[in-house]
Amino acid sequence: MQGMVHSFKIDLKGIIDLLSNHLYSDPSVFVRELLQNAVDAITARKNNGERFEPNIRVEVVQDGETRRLIFEDNGIGLTENEIHEFLATIGRSSKRISEARESYLGQFGIGLLSCFMVSSEIRVYTQSSKGGPAACWIAQPDGTYEIATTTEAPEVGTRVILEAREDFDYLFEFENLQEDLFGYGEILPYPIQLSSGEEQIQVNSGNIPWTIYAETGDPALKEQVLAYARERLNLDALDCFPLKTSAGGVSGVAFVLPYSTQANSRQWHRVYLKNMLLGSQIENLLPEWAFFVRCFLNVQGLHPTASRESFYEDELLTEARAELNSQMQAWLRHLTQHDHEGLRKLLQLHYLPMRALSVDNDEFYKLLVHSFSFETSTGRMTLAEYLQHNPVIRYVTNLDQFRQIAQVASAYGHSVINAVYTYDVPILRKYTAMFDVATEEIDATTYAHTLEEVQSEGLQNFLLLAQDALKDLECQITVKKFIPDSLPALFIVSEVHQELGDVEQAQEVSDDLWSDVLEDYASELRSQRVAHLHLNFNNALVQSMLHAENPKVVRRLVQMLYVQAHLLGHHPLRQEELTLLTEGLQEMMFWGLRADRMLN
Numbered sequence: 001m002q003g004m005v006h007s008f009k010i011d012l013k014g015i016i017d018l019l020s021n022h023l024y025s026d027p028s029v030f031v032r033e034l035l036q037n038a039v040d041a042i043t044a045r046k047n048n049g050e051r052f053e054p055n056i057r058v059e060v061v062q063d064g065e066t067r068r069l070i071f072e073d074n075g076i077g078l079t080e081n082e083i084h085e086f087l088a089t090i091g092r093s094s095k096r097i098s099e100a101r102e103s104y105l106g107q108f109g110i111g112l113l114s115c116f117m118v119s120s121e122i123r124v125y126t127q128s129s130k131g132g133p134a135a136c137w138i139a140q141p142d143g144t145y146e147i148a149t150t151t152e153a154p155e156v157g158t159r160v161i162l163e164a165r166e167d168f169d170y171l172f173e174f175e176n177l178q179e180d181l182f183g184y185g186e187i188l189p190y191p192i193q194l195s196s197g198e199e200q201i202q203v204n205s206g207n208i209p210w211t212i213y214a215e216t217g218d219p220a221l222k223e224q225v226l227a228y229a230r231e232r233l234n235l236d237a238l239d240c241f242p243l244k245t246s247a248g249g250v251s252g253v254a255f256v257l258p259y260s261t262q263a264n265s266r267q268w269h270r271v272y273l274k275n276m277l278l279g280s281q282i283e284n285l286l287p288e289w290a291f292f293v294r295c296f297l298n299v300q301g302l303h304p305t306a307s308r309e310s311f312y313e314d315e316l317l318t319e320a321r322a323e324l325n326s327q328m329q330a331w332l333r334h335l336t337q338h339d340h341e342g343l344r345k346l347l348q349l350h351y352l353p354m355r356a357l358s359v360d361n362d363e364f365y366k367l368l369v370h371s372f373s374f375e376t377s378t379g380r381m382t383l384a385e386y387l388q389h390n391p392v393i394r395y396v397t398n399l400d401q402f403r404q405i406a407q408v409a410s411a412y413g414h415s416v417i418n419a420v421y422t423y424d425v426p427i428l429r430k431y432t433a434m435f436d437v438a439t440e441e442i443d444a445t446t447y448a449h450t451l452e453e454v455q456s457e458g459l460q461n462f463l464l465l466a467q468d469a470l471k472d473l474e475c476q477i478t479v480k481k482f483i484p485d486s487l488p489a490l491f492i493v494s495e496v497h498q499e500l501g502d503v504e505q506a507q508e509v510s511d512d513l514w515s516d517v518l519e520d521y522a523s524e525l526r527s528q529r530v531a532h533l534h535l536n537f538n539n540a541l542v543q544s545m546l547h548a549e550n551p552k553v554v555r556r557l558v559q560m561l562y563v564q565a566h567l568l569g570h571h572p573l574r575q576e577e578l579t580l581l582t583e584g585l586q587e588m589m590f591w592g593l594r595a596d597r598m599l600n
């Protein structure tokens with residue numbers, strides 16, 4: 001096909017709308033774009049080998065109703081030809097075609113257009129450091145511009161003048177500008193002066209402890225860095241540590257948060273690109289699990305997206321992220337080996353997310369699992385401490401079961417873990433797969449089977465009597481030997497029985513209708529009920545009871561031991577048990593008084 005060749009036309013209004021509504025999340029980014037151009041112009045002049053004192057000057061001028069912003073640098077400036085080629089050509093950037101492109105912040109050739117979001121005109125006075133006449137460029141948002149020679153340009157450098165649009169007037173206020181300039185330029189190595197009338201300040205002080213700490217890793221600076229976080233971020237960090245990568249040239253510091261966060265909570269890391277703030281919500285640089293730190297990072301060699309709100313997902317970013325990942329793990333490893341108190345605080349504060357993370361992430365698991373603490377039948381301890389005395393990890397998944405067997409298990413030299421809290425079970429089960437140590441889930445009934453039987457003919461009569469004493473309570477009674485000797489009886493119920501106890505207790509406080517409904521369920525459970533009262537042959541009281549002659553006394557003692565074992569095992573008391581308790585206590589008090597009378 002042979003036809004006429006045409007050029008694209010650009011509707012600048014459409015592009016400005018695109019930038020303001022879809023690319024930039026905040027109109028104040030025009031400050032960032034102006035600052036970035038000033039920094040790049042200074043870098044370009046330095047790259048040319050010129051020696052000069054870099055300087056960025058910002059001034060607000062009130063002219064009647066109009067507020068005007070003057071933004072000036074003493075960078076490389078532009079010749080008239082360069083104005084046509086770079087300033088006035090959308091998408092063309094002197095920086096992208098430069099050999100030293102890696103040293104610049106800008107690359108897309110669209111940043112200056114962001115000024116149209118807040119000003120209805122962009123005026124640029126510029127003097128190139130290469131010489132030639134100074135030029136003045138005045139651009140309108142309809143896409144037209146004028147260009148002329150001028151005598152009002154800086155000696156060398158560029159002055160941009162914006163007139164605030166009424167709706168964005170507030171962005172040109174001194175305090176707002178101070179805040180934005182400080183936010184974007186705090187760690188820039190060039191002084192930024194801000195003035196308005198008589199008022200003049202230097203926005204950035206140049207004394208940033210975390211950047212030096214990041215570069216040198218000098219532990220002597222740690223306190224200063226933590227003090228900086230307290231003053232500047234209102235963050236009383238638990239700890240901080242330096243980070244540095246070779247891929248992407250990232251250097252910075254991680255502050256350990258002093259409050260708990262969710263594992264999936266958004267990460268708020270403050271990221272600078274070549275010393276200029278890229279954003280405070282950059283999400284894709286740190287590993288996903290870095291929820292317990294907030295990082296300040298300065299990046300030299302990664303590539304930002306056009307909106308400058310994240311980095312391109314390229315190989316370099318993947319490598320940088322991997323390096324940050326292993327450095328953060330190294331810090332955790334250091335805690336596990338050398339700072340147990342620090343680790344304890346960290347795990348206590350971020351208890352659940354750290355456990356969740358370990359379940360999903362093997363590296364983390366290996367690093368932290370031995371430091372996780374568990375409630376056991378022999379007290380609270382870390383898994384490492386537990387494994388010192390227990391070759392097998394024994395755990396219970398039900399709190400009632402745990403209470404029932406806690407005393408007996410320790411008598412067997414076993415310590416049992418109360419694994420009823422979130423992530424306890426998956427963490428313990430994973431241990432076998434990772435470290436080849438046996439784990440065993442146990443319950444009270446299994447334990448009861450291991451109690452030593454007592455073979456004695458003489459017990460038959462006693463057992464018949466005892467069984468009769470408990471006949472309305474559906475409880476099997478046995479005599480076994482177990483330790484501790486001080487424990488006279490052990491009441492062990494199966495899960496079904498446990499549930500039945502709960503249902504019957506609920507029945508007692510329910511109205512008739514609901515109680516009937518529960519009764520259906522309860523009778524089904526009753527048919528499966530298994531409850532055992534194991535009397536301890538080793539216990540002195542039980543021994544005396546076995547030899548007691550008065551059946552009435554034996555019956556009462558058995559019933560009271562039944563209630564006591566109930567209470568020790570934290571089983572709910574039903575009406576039957578409460579009645580036994582009241583009657584039994586009264587009767588025993590009565591016996592006591594009678595014995596007293598007989599003695600006197």
Ligand SMILES: Nc1ncnc2c1ncn2[C@@H]1O[C@H](COP(=O)(O)OP(=O)(O)OP(=O)(O)O)[C@@H](O)[C@H]1O
Pocket residue numbers: 033036037038041073075076077078086087092093094095096105106107108109110111112113157158
């Ligand atoms: N202060 C300045 N001094 C010298 N040249 C400048 C200045 N500001 C802009 N320019 C020139 O104008 C060009 C376009 O600037 P613009 O801010 O639109 O894009 P950029 O900085 O190249 O890239 P980006 O869109 O990524 O910011 C720049 O490449 C540069 O050549």
